[in-house]
Amino acid sequence: MPLRVGEKDFQTRVNRGLEDAFMRGTVRSAQEQLRTRKQASSEELGDWEAWRTLGEEIRTHTLEHLDYYLEQLSDKVAERGGHVYFAKTAEEGNAYVRQVAREKEAKKIVKSKSMVTEEMSLNDALESDGLEVVETDLGEYILQVDDHDPPSHIVAPSLHKNRAQIKDVFADKKGYENSDNANDITRFVRGELREEFLDADIGITGCNFAVAESGTISLVTNEGNGDLVTALPKTQISVMSMERIVPTWEELDVMVSLLCRSAVGQKLTSYITALTGPKSEDEIDGPEDFHLVIVDNGRSDILGTQFQSALHCIRCAACVNVCPVYRHVGGHAYGSIYNGPIGAVLTPLLDGYEDNKDLPYASSLCAACTEACPVNIPLHEHLIAHRQIITEKENLGPMPEKWAMKMFGTGASAPKLYRLGSKQAHRVMRPWTKGSRISNGPGPLKAWTNFRDLPAPSSERFRDWFAKRRRSNSDE
Amino acid sequence: MSRGTIQGREDFLNLISEKIGRPRSEHVERPEWQAQPQWDVFADENTDQLLERFKAQCDNIHTKVVETNADGLREAVAETIGGYESESVIMWDDDRLERAGLDEGFRSQMHTLGVETFVWDTLKGEDSIEFAERAGVGITYSDMTLAESGTVVLLNSPEKGRLVNLLPENYIAVIPRSSIVPRMTQATRRIHERVQNGEDIPSQIHFVSGPSNSADIEMSLVVGVHGPVRATYIILGDV
Ligand code: SF4
Numbered sequence: 001m002p003l004r005v006g007e008k009d010f011q012t013r014v015n016r017g018l019e020d021a022f023m024r025g026t027v028r029s030a031q032e033q034l035r036t037r038k039q040a041s042s043e044e045l046g047d048w049e050a051w052r053t054l055g056e057e058i059r060t061h062t063l064e065h066l067d068y069y070l071e072q073l074s075d076k077v078a079e080r081g082g083h084v085y086f087a088k089t090a091e092e093g094n095a096y097v098r099q100v101a102r103e104k105e106a107k108k109i110v111k112s113k114s115m116v117t118e119e120m121s122l123n124d125a126l127e128s129d130g131l132e133v134v135e136t137d138l139g140e141y142i143l144q145v146d147d148h149d150p151p152s153h154i155v156a157p158s159l160h161k162n163r164a165q166i167k168d169v170f171a172d173k174k175g176y177e178n179s180d181n182a183n184d185i186t187r188f189v190r191g192e193l194r195e196e197f198l199d200a201d202i203g204i205t206g207c208n209f210a211v212a213e214s215g216t217i218s219l220v221t222n223e224g225n226g227d228l229v230t231a232l233p234k235t236q237i238s239v240m241s242m243e244r245i246v247p248t249w250e251e252l253d254v255m256v257s258l259l260c261r262s263a264v265g266q267k268l269t270s271y272i273t274a275l276t277g278p279k280s281e282d283e284i285d286g287p288e289d290f291h292l293v294i295v296d297n298g299r300s301d302i303l304g305t306q307f308q309s310a311l312h313c314i315r316c317a318a319c320v321n322v323c324p325v326y327r328h329v330g331g332h333a334y335g336s337i338y339n340g341p342i343g344a345v346l347t348p349l350l351d352g353y354e355d356n357k358d359l360p361y362a363s364s365l366c367a368a369c370t371e372a373c374p375v376n377i378p379l380h381e382h383l384i385a386h387r388q389i390i391t392e393k394e395n396l397g398p399m400p401e402k403w404a405m406k407m408f409g410t411g412a413s414a415p416k417l418y419r420l421g422s423k424q425a426h427r428v429m430r431p432w433t434k435g436s437r438i439s440n441g442p443g444p445l446k447a448w449t450n451f452r453d454l455p456a457p458s459s460e461r462f463r464d465w466f467a468k469r470r471r472s473n474s475d476e
Numbered sequence: 477m478s479r480g481t482i483q484g485r486e487d488f489l490n491l492i493s494e495k496i497g498r499p500r501s502e503h504v505e506r507p508e509w510q511a512q513p514q515w516d517v518f519a520d521e522n523t524d525q526l527l528e529r530f531k532a533q534c535d536n537i538h539t540k541v542v543e544t545n546a547d548g549l550r551e552a553v554a555e556t557i558g559g560y561e562s563e564s565v566i567m568w569d570d571d572r573l574e575r576a577g578l579d580e581g582f583r584s585q586m587h588t589l590g591v592e593t594f595v596w597d598t599l600k601g602e603d604s605i606e607f608a609e610r611a612g613v614g615i616t617y618s619d620m621t622l623a624e625s626g627t628v629v630l631l632n633s634p635e636k637g638r639l640v641n642l643l644p645e646n647y648i649a650v651i652p653r654s655s656i657v658p659r660m661t662q663a664t665r666r667i668h669e670r671v672q673n674g675e676d677i678p679s680q681i682h683f684v685s686g687p688s689n690s691a692d693i694e695m696s697l698v699v700g701v702h703g704p705v706r707a708t709y710i711i712l713g714d715v
Contacts, residue, residue: 030695050513057509067489068501074482080679081477086484088491096483138701139692158692166693182693186701193702198609214671216681224642224688224703230680231638232605242492247506249668253660254514264691267533267625268660271703272683279679280477282634284601286679290480296488303495 002121003351005150006335010358017330023152023160027330030159034321037265038372045261055258056376058251059312062243063303069212069245070294076215080277082290090120093295097122097204097237098129100291104235106131106201112219112226113137114206115154115315116241116295118337119350122204134196136225138189142166145173152331154317154339155263160330193225203229203287207240208314209255210292213248216276217292220259222269230275236287238275241295243311255314258374262316298350306385310345312375317342319369319379325362334359341369345382353390360386518623518658526623526656527711533626534709537686538699545713549577550585553615553648556708557591560646562612564592566604569635572617576650576712596637605639614644614704618651620666622683624659628709630682638680647687647704651711 007013017023045051062069074084087093101109109131111117123133135144139158143149146169151157158166163180170176170188178184208220217238219226230236246252252274260266279286302311320326320340331339336347336356344359360383363369369379493500518526534541544552557565565586567573583593594607608614616636618628628649632638641647657663660683670677688703699705 026694033695045513046516047513050511054509054511054513057507057511061507064496065501065504066496067492068504070492071485071489074485078480078482080676081480083480084482084485086482086488088484088488092484136702137692138690142692156692156695159695163694182696182698185693186690186698190701194609213668214677216677222688223690223701225701227638227642227682228702231642249664249671250661253664257514257660266685268622268627268683268685270537270685270687270689274681274683276677276679276681277477277480280634282598283632283637283679284598284604284634285638286632294488296491300491300495303492304497 003119003337003347004335004355005337006332008335008355010333010335010362013333013335014329014362017333018328020160020330023330024328026159026162027152028327030153030156031321031327034156034263034265034317035372038262038318038321040265044267045257051254051258052374052376054254055314055374056312058246058254059314059375060309062245062247062251063308063311066243066245066303069247070242072212073210073215073245074292074294076213077277077290077292078215080215080290082215082277082292084292084294087293087295087297090122090295090297093120093239093293093297094122094125096291096293097239098125100235100237101126101129101131101202104201104289106235108132108134108196108200109202109204110134110136110196110200110229110233111140111204112206112221112229113140113157114204114239115337116206116297117204117239118151119241119297120239120295122239134193134200136193136196136229137221138186138223138225141189141193142169145169150332151337152339154315154320154342156317160332197228197232200229200233202235202237203233205229205236205238207238207244207292208259209252210240210245211247211249211252211274212245214276216249216252216274218252218256219271219273219275220256220269221271221273222264222266224271227271227273230273230287231285234287235289235291236275236278237291237293239293239295241297242299244314259314259316262314262318262372262374302349307345307349307382309377310342310349310382312377313342313346314375315342316374318372318374322368322372324364324366324368329362334362341379341383342377345377345379345386348386353386357390360390514659514661517661521623521658523653523656526658527653530621530623530626530656533624534686537626538689538707539626539686540706540708541711542708543711543713546576549650549710549712550582552710553578553582553650554586554589556648556710557586557613558589560613560706562644562646563590564594564607564611565613565615566594566596566608566611566640566644567615568617568637568640569596569598570617572652573615573650576617578615578650596635596640598634604637605643608637608639608643611644613646613648614640614642615648615650616641618649618655620657620663621651621655622659622663622685623656625685626709627660627683627685629663630684631678632680632682633678638682641682641684642703645700645705647684647707649684649707649709651709653711653713 142158152160167180278290348356620629687707690701
């Protein structure tokens, strides 16, 4: 599955999302649940703002010295007997993994969730060599069995499917005969996947954070599939995008703490696994052979630009979980494995504006994403900057948006900018405003407002409106 | 251990430094971070308070807690195994477990009760893995214990197999009271210090907080999708 997934046309994807009442129901309750859990557990940490500041500082420092830390990381991995391959492109990365698989005469590969390998379409590349590739994360497994249905959320990829649909997938494809109870389904999958693990020749994982000082790869999971993927097959290949690195174990603590709380509202997930090189000679479990593939695939083009902080992202999906647009259109509408606000920022950077010019407009600019982000990425400012580029430089935007951009793009600091933006937006949006509601918004907002009136950003800022709506619990 | 290979590094890193707009970084000092809130979390709590915190958190992560002392450990473990209705047990080849009472004598007691026991054995290779796969219970000892998250930290080694706490359907961690620290911060600092002193760290370090779980089906929590379905922590008071 490549970076871009699903229907090519943004409007078609949005319409499909809007038509899907079930999907919206699940997305909404998942958003609520994840957000409430995140809030509760970040409050317990004491000074959440200080944590965010620390997170941001660590990410900024690491990215500014990325070459140094990657060099240190690769030296340490090699010292421990692991092999490191630096891949500039997806093709180079895929070619390396295929070569390892050929050398090992592998037949079956088990994987634990990895977004960068999705971005690279690694599974397709391996399958074209006749290899069997099994995704072992429950959510990813469901999607894979269902003819590679695309993921719809960063941490909960099968969010758009209900139990009955999931049951049907397994009944059709795997002969499952039990109920649609989540426990029964899980039991069944446990049995199926155990067999796969015991048979597999190679395990492929992503990497949440690599620790430069010791050459360690860490995996943050709840299911423990990452642990089986790395403990059972004789060969392990970890694929990391180049920015997923911290200087030392002390920063690993901070980033993992921020990730677990922001992603799922847990203090720590059930398993945090830190792997350093292959197993030692007298160990009986763990891989004999360890490979680390470090992937650029367009990321270096983001370095040194105004968008550099987008690379600070730790893929927690906190921004997704607060986004009112995501709530209405669902993850598939973004047409990218990276969805929600970070997807709207990152996808055009990795894949160009041409096919993704609508994505930066899939935002109300309410700044809830920016406030939620544990590493302080100014997401809504990045979206504004994208719009500016699209309307001014690329000349791809429709007229009203051009006009709107002049209003939004006055380059103030975030809260000021937002206040200004939302004040001015009232004027810009006036042609579409009836009373206090926008009933027929421009561009991609059109489909949404067709379905449900959008509050006009005039008298009440969107985030205040959103907060109030949440409190009154009268959403819908 | 022979050194591994590194391919494609120079061009890759040169491109990064070029994009950042400066020459390659040759030496970087990690800065003193301005904010360090992690050290304040439960900083003034004593072991008793941390233990209370730990136990409360175990409720959240669906993990049973049993408290005992050196005399009661065998019984507590036996009862837990009985409660799981398991007929086979695998455990780390760890002196600390032996000394705490899970020794030869304990194993023969188990045998009379019809429970087969197996100690992870580097000489037996694949047999150890096969036994772990069919064992009803896996037992390990906690190297460090994190109050905040209900976590046992397992520093793996040849004698302390990775699969012991993963493959069996039930998991027991023996936790010495003295191993408790406030949170991950203290554990990662210790590991960081080992790295700084030039020591090798284990090939796997495992932070385990309760049983395996997933919320991938309609966000409802299910346990045991890959690893253990149930977990019990047995806290061993100091003698
Ligand atoms: S942008 Fe921030 S909030 Fe969104 S996924 Fe990345 S780290 Fe999380």
